[in-house]
Every structure is written in structure tokens, then in C-alpha cells.
Amino acid sequence: MPSGGSRIGAGRPPQEGSLAEAIRLESGLIRTLPKERTGPTPKWPLRGRARAGEAALWAEMWRKPQAIVWEEEGNHHQVAMHVRTHIEAEAVGATAALRGLLLRQQSDLLLTRAALLKAGFRISTSSTPNPAGTPVGGPTQAKRKTIPSARGRLRAVEDVGSDS
Structure with missing residues (x-):
């Protein structure tokens, strides 16, 4: 096995408001999910009825923002097994x-927060629902956001070591 080099999932996830997050937002690599999924709770997919406690947890899980992604990917069985x-x-x-x-x-x-960020998702902090799960404010707002540049922090200084 080779040594060195980057590893998948290595390192900390980008912090909110960081330059790394701004770049990922600008390029559309981060998808913002609403605070809560709206809509009916899917039917219990496993054989038989949900056991004691499972039905309540099943309904709670499908109110989470991540449920939008689970529904898109058809992860009903995985969520049910997690509940069990x-x-x-x-x-x-x-x-x-x-x-x-x-x-x-x-x-x-x-x-988990780390898994959510590494997968390219974040949860909206606004209370207005965003059912499509697109970047808050639409794609045009993400394009208008400027990325801080190091060039703006640089300035010319006089040459103190010259003889002139």
C-alpha cells in the first residue's frame, strides 16, 4: 500500500463561514437542506408492524432534514434498520x-455533523422552509457571493534596503 498522499475523508470538515466553505458554496458543491422535512411519513418498509417505540422514532426520523436525501435515494430500508x-x-x-x-x-x-458536511450538505439556519433542498436564496444568490481574496489584503511597501 502506498504511503503519503491524500485520503478520502481525511481532515476536518470545513467550518461554517470559512473560505473553504465559500468556495464549495460558489461552485455548487454544498447543498443547503431546510431545517425540517415536510410531508407524510413513509410507510414502515420492514415485514410486519413496527415494534414498540419504533413507530414514534420512525416518524421522528422522517422529520429530519436528512430525510429529503434519504427519500431521493430510496433509503427507506436503511432508515428502518437504523430505527430498529x-x-x-x-x-x-x-x-x-x-x-x-x-x-x-x-x-x-x-x-452526524461531520458526515453531513463531508457529503456536501448543510442545514439551513433560517426558519423559512426550502422544500427543494437547493441553496437558500436560489442559485443566483450563491453566484453573487464574493470569495475573499488575499490580493485585497496585500499592499506595496517602500524598498528600505535600496541606495536611492
């Missing part, structure tokens, strides 16, 4: 392996 794992992991005597699985599922479903 979540309920089982909360039980007394749950194994470390089950709780580790829960953490991996949270990352895969973009439920």
Missing part, C-alpha cells in the same frame, strides 16, 4: 458491537 438498531441499542445489556453498528449507521445516514 437504535431501539435495540438503547436496551440494557446491548452489546458494544450493536452500539458500534448504530454509530456507523448514523454516519451513513448523515446524522
Whole structure:
């Protein structure tokens, strides 16, 4: 295996308001999701009825902003399995392996902030819903935003070492 070089997912995610985030916004690499998904909760996809506690958690999960992405990608079964794992992991005597699985599922479903940012999503801070999940204010606002430049901070200084 080669050493050195960049690794997929290596490093910290860009901070809000940073130059890296501004560049990603400008180029359309970051998609802003509304604070909450609106619309009906999908039908429970697993065989049989939802167990005790699963129905409430299922409905709660589908109000999250990430649910817009899950719906677009058809991740209903993955979300249902996460709900089931979540309920089982909360039980007394749950194994470390089950709780580790829960953490991996949270990352895969973009439920952690780091996973959300690395996947190119962020959650809107405004209270107005944005059902399409496009950049807030539309694509024209993202284009109008200026990226700070180092050139604006540079200035010429006189040459103090010259003989003239």
C-alpha cells in the first residue's frame, strides 16, 4: 500500500463561514437542506408492524432534514434498520458491537455533523422552509457571493534596503 498522499475523508470538515466553505458554496458543491422535512411519513418498509417505540422514532426520523436525501435515494430500508438498531441499542445489556453498528449507521445516514458536511450538505439556519433542498436564496444568490481574496489584503511597501 502506498504511503503519503491524500485520503478520502481525511481532515476536518470545513467550518461554517470559512473560505473553504465559500468556495464549495460558489461552485455548487454544498447543498443547503431546510431545517425540517415536510410531508407524510413513509410507510414502515420492514415485514410486519413496527415494534414498540419504533413507530414514534420512525416518524421522528422522517422529520429530519436528512430525510429529503434519504427519500431521493430510496433509503427507506436503511432508515428502518437504523430505527430498529437504535431501539435495540438503547436496551440494557446491548452489546458494544450493536452500539458500534448504530454509530456507523448514523454516519451513513448523515446524522452526524461531520458526515453531513463531508457529503456536501448543510442545514439551513433560517426558519423559512426550502422544500427543494437547493441553496437558500436560489442559485443566483450563491453566484453573487464574493470569495475573499488575499490580493485585497496585500499592499506595496517602500524598498528600505535600496541606495536611492
